[in-house]
Amino acid sequence: MVPKADVLVYNIGQAVLFPKKPLRRVSPETAGIKEGYAIAIRDGNVVEVGPSGIVRSKYECNVCINAEGRLVTPGLVDPHTHLVFAGSREDEFELKLMGYTYLEILKRGGGIYRTVRMTRNASIEELTNKAKKTLELMLSGGTTTVEVKSGYGLLPEHEIKMLEAAERASRELPIKVVRTLLAHVVPEEYLDKRSDYVKLFDSIIAEVSRRRAAKYIDVFCDKGAFSVDESLHMLRKGIEEGLRARMHADQLEYIGCSLLAEKVYLDSIDHLEKTPPENAKILAATGTVATFTPTSMVAMMEIERPKVINELRRLGVPIAVGSDYNPNNMTPLQQTAMDVSTYILGLTPLEALAAATVNAAWSIREEGGQLVPGSPGDLIVWDLENYRWIGYTWGYDKTLVVISKGRVWKNLIS
Ligand SMILES: [Zn+2]
Numbered sequence: 568m569v570p571k572a573d574v575l576v577y578n579i580g581q582a583v584l585f586p587k588k589p590l591r592r593v594s595p596e597t598a599g600i601k602e603g604y605a606i607a608i609r610d611g612n613v614v615e616v617g618p619s620g621i622v623r624s625k626y627e628c629n630v631c632i633n634a635e636g637r638l639v640t641p642g643l644v645d646p647h648t649h650l651v652f653a654g655s656r657e658d659e660f661e662l663k664l665m666g667y668t669y670l671e672i673l674k675r676g677g678g679i680y681r682t683v684r685m686t687r688n689a690s691i692e693e694l695t696n697k698a699k700k701t702l703e704l705m706l707s708g709g710t711t712t713v714e715v716k717s718g719y720g721l722l723p724e725h726e727i728k729m730l731e732a733a734e735r736a737s738r739e740l741p742i743k744v745v746r747t748l749l750a751h752v753v754p755e756e757y758l759d760k761r762s763d764y765v766k767l768f769d770s771i772i773a774e775v776s777r778r779r780a781a782k783y784i785d786v787f788c789d790k791g792a793f794s795v796d797e798s799l800h801m802l803r804k805g806i807e808e809g810l811r812a813r814m815h816a817d818q819l820e821y822i823g824c825s826l827l828a829e830k831v832y833l834d835s836i837d838h839l840e841k842t843p844p845e846n847a848k849i850l851a852a853t854g855t856v857a858t859f860t861p862t863s864m865v866a867m868m869e870i871e872r873p874k875v876i877n878e879l880r881r882l883g884v885p886i887a888v889g890s891d892y893n894p895n896n897m898t899p900l901q902q903t904a905m906d907v908s909t910y911i912l913g914l915t916p917l918e919a920l921a922a923a924t925v926n927a928a929w930s931i932r933e934e935g936g937q938l939v940p941g942s943p944g945d946l947i948v949w950d951l952e953n954y955r956w957i958g959y960t961w962g963y964d965k966t967l968v969v970i971s972k973g974r975v976w977k978n979l980i981s
Pocket residue numbers: 647648649815891
């Protein structure tokens with residue numbers, strides 16, 4: 568009997584398969600680059616990867632897509648987003664252009680506290696609908712798995728509401744959402760009683776864990792957010808309650824946050840813009856992924872290449888990138904983060920692709936970001952000849968076909 572494939576993509580010019588994760592050193596040899604291949608997908612997963620003629624003749628395909636010699640890669644994995652929020656802050660964009668800093672806008676009652684007020688006032692349906700539209704946009708740009716943080720509710724019921732909206736938004740879509748409880752900032756009503764808020768957050772962690780509403784605990788450890796000691800307390804509490812841990816660290820100023828990787832097991836440290844190069848060895852020793860968010864560096868108008876990056880590379884720390892989509896950085900496409908990571912972080916096109924796929928998946932300890940039998944049927948046919956065009960071309964959507972969880976979400980070829 569002829570085996571069946573739900574989807575078969577054949578006549579692939581160049582396929583970048585990424586055999587194993589994480590990829591500590593990215594090169595054409597380690598990336599698993601193949602020419603003239605085909606990929607068969609059934610029941611949501613990759614079932615076979617091999618020379619096009621052989622795979623094409625072996626399977627009867629329901630949907631058969633001729634890639635016509637183009638580049639095929641795994642679907643993109645976005646390991647850092649603030650997908651769920653209400654409202655917008657386009658007026659603050661102009662304040663930023665006038666020279667106001669993030670902290671100054673925060674002090675004027677803008678910034679995150681404004682989004683918190685709007686998010687608290689929004690119903691779960693409003694949050695869900697807005698998030699769903701963004702997820703559809705992300706999918707169309709090739710994102711097939713996405714991490715989503717809470718952190719604009721700050722109080723128990725609103726944090727739970729955000730996490731619930733993230734789950735509801737993804738229900739009918741072929742995109743995997745991985746939820747994170749984020750201790751973002753101390754709410755305005757607790758600014759003069761910070762320790763009370765840290766205690767309250769303990770109860771939020773416990774409730775989120777009880778409801779299984781998140782995989783991760785995340786803390787924004789930085790000046791103007793949480794201190795090193797507060798962050799350590801919350802991360803430990805999250806782990807105690809059965810969550811995995813990750814952290815926003817060293818984004819605005821260096822106050823020693825990335826040193827916490829020595830005290831608590833972190834799957835990823837995100838941002839690292841102000842991390843001293845000597846801290847790279849801590850990540851190398853602990854197996855922590857370094858996740859950068861290059862488009863949010865653009866949005867913050869601070870585009871200085873992080874000093875830690877070359878040391879991370881030298882020590883073989885897996886590097887990931889995320890979109891950091893949020894009301895202060897309205898860039899929902901992981902594709903854009905991948906492309907601009909070449910310019911802003913100095914990643915090679917192949918490093919950028921690994922950072923947005925295989926290493927991004929490892930950053931959130933999820934399947935995906937690779938094309939091998941058994942991996943999720945997440946695949947992109949690009950309107951590109953080969954991976955060298957990543958970053959070289961940017962600023963437009965270069966995906967022609969997006970397949971996620973075995974479902975053809977977009978197909979501009981047929
Ligand atoms: Zn963030």
